[in-house]
Amino acid sequence: MLPQEQEQEQELCPERQNPCHDYALSRNDDMPVLLIGIDDTDSKYGMCTTYIAVLLVKTLSKYGKVALPILMRLNPTIPYKTRGNGAVALIVSTEKEKEVKELVLQTVAENAELKAEGTEPGVVFVRCHELRSYAERRLARFSAAAVRHVLSVENAEKTLAKLPAECSAFKKKGRGLIGALAATGFFFLGCCGDERLLDKTYELIAYRHEERWGTPRDIDDASVFLADRLTYPLTWDTVDQSLRRVICAPHSPCPILFGIRGDDVAAIRKAYEVIRSEPVKMAQLFVTNQGTDAHLIEAKISDVENYHSYILKGVVSRDPIVTKGGHVFFSLSDFDGTAAIDCAAYEPTKGFRSVVRKLRVGDVIAAYGSVKNYTLNLEKIEVLKLKTHVVKKNPKCDICGRTMESAGMNKGYRCVACKTYAASPMLAVERRDIDEGFYEVTPSARRHLSKPLIRFPSKIKVHPSR
Numbered sequence: 001m002l003p004q005e006q007e008q009e010q011e012l013c014p015e016r017q018n019p020c021h022d023y024a025l026s027r028n029d030d031m032p033v034l035l036i037g038i039d040d041t042d043s044k045y046g047m048c049t050t051y052i053a054v055l056l057v058k059t060l061s062k063y064g065k066v067a068l069p070i071l072m073r074l075n076p077t078i079p080y081k082t083r084g085n086g087a088v089a090l091i092v093s094t095e096k097e098k099e100v101k102e103l104v105l106q107t108v109a110e111n112a113e114l115k116a117e118g119t120e121p122g123v124v125f126v127r128c129h130e131l132r133s134y135a136e137r138r139l140a141r142f143s144a145a146a147v148r149h150v151l152s153v154e155n156a157e158k159t160l161a162k163l164p165a166e167c168s169a170f171k172k173k174g175r176g177l178i179g180a181l182a183a184t185g186f187f188f189l190g191c192c193g194d195e196r197l198l199d200k201t202y203e204l205i206a207y208r209h210e211e212r213w214g215t216p217r218d219i220d221d222a223s224v225f226l227a228d229r230l231t232y233p234l235t236w237d238t239v240d241q242s243l244r245r246v247i248c249a250p251h252s253p254c255p256i257l258f259g260i261r262g263d264d265v266a267a268i269r270k271a272y273e274v275i276r277s278e279p280v281k282m283a284q285l286f287v288t289n290q291g292t293d294a295h296l297i298e299a300k301i302s303d304v305e306n307y308h309s310y311i312l313k314g315v316v317s318r319d320p321i322v323t324k325g326g327h328v329f330f331s332l333s334d335f336d337g338t339a340a341i342d343c344a345a346y347e348p349t350k351g352f353r354s355v356v357r358k359l360r361v362g363d364v365i366a367a368y369g370s371v372k373n374y375t376l377n378l379e380k381i382e383v384l385k386l387k388t389h390v391v392k393k394n395p396k397c398d399i400c401g402r403t404m405e406s407a408g409m410n411k412g413y414r415c416v417a418c419k420t421y422a423a424s425p426m427l428a429v430e431r432r433d434i435d436e437g438f439y440e441v442t443p444s445a446r447r448h449l450s451k452p453l454i455r456f457p458s459k460i461k462v463h464p465s466r
């Protein structure tokens, strides 16, 4: 176990069923509880909001109990995100609210990429013990909307005004307030009564020493494959087996060395211990909504909007085509044929494209993915019903049983060896080299929020990419 986690683990055990347990536990203590949300501290040149959260987990412990930090992924289509649209939240039970706030603001000011254009840090403090149930629901609705919709800073400010909360925006626009507030609502998402919003997973993130930031990461690939072999499917998206590639380490100049994702904390720790790499500065477990499909909205094709992610049921209305670059496109229509949308399996989704290519007009599917430019960028599909297609084939020779050849345009078919003739083609049911059930993109192309098929309940028919 990592030293800084020992105390936190008593606060939040993965096997606990109630997602608000951590918060409820603290509230029953009669100790004031402060929820701290932080977002938009990084740029493409460096830093990571999770890194600032880990610095704070360490330093805030002198003022009270700090629970397992939250890494919440928000709407993945937001154009101004740096990478994965992640925000963090900390839960601190403390009587030293003033000191805690000062330390948080100072740590953000010292570490955020304030000079970078587009970096707009936001910090939110919510006095959790003062939240009434209507305010909890309000906060939960805001959080859910931040995962699925496009919000404004004004939306955040309006919600904040109804809460026992304060906020700090470090630069003019204050855009980071959206993510910061959303992350404080993580443990209230259960109020929304939506299974996908309730689901939780974990990620253990290892960080690099500062002098190595921006240099190539030194990680022993073989040890990562071994870690995966020993712990998959309790951990996932550590490697991409089909591409033989390590995918748990970023390529950006950020402080992250690698992150192990999964459902089982013991398995995640085991994987972590097996991996050999450059020295780790610090490591921290986060509770997350990664791999949960929380971003998906069940909708009709006619209601689709850009910058949202959907589950769309419909009928394939145009056979797949492969374009330059290896991208595969087909059209999906509503059942009444009134609306249609293009669906795309882009080149990075790799083997998934060969499944998508097998779809035919008339197949009933559910398409999962994000919409940009009114095109659904596929994350997975569920094949619900395959259409039976009758195809014309060259007939078989009655004598030798071999396939006859064409005798010329509109001249029927013949068997040269047996001298037999047939006027019309044979009608046959097309053999479909695809089955009903779920199919997904290769792990290296998976969005943070997208749920891997190995996480689906066993009664559901899945064809995992691995």
Ligand code: ATP
Binding pocket: 039, 040, 041, 042, 043, 047, 048, 049, 050, 074, 075, 078, 080, 081, 082, 083, 084, 085, 086, 087, 119, 120, 145, 146, 147, 148, 149, 150, 151, 152, 175, 176, 177, 178, 179, 180
């Ligand atoms: P990292 O993952 O490395 O922390 P990032 O990809 O999370 O970076 P940010 O730098 O945090 O990107 O930028 C995302 C910005 O989008 C933040 O300012 C955040 O408040 C805002 N944001 C997040 N969700 C929404 C949303 N649903 N609607 C509008 N703005 C949002």
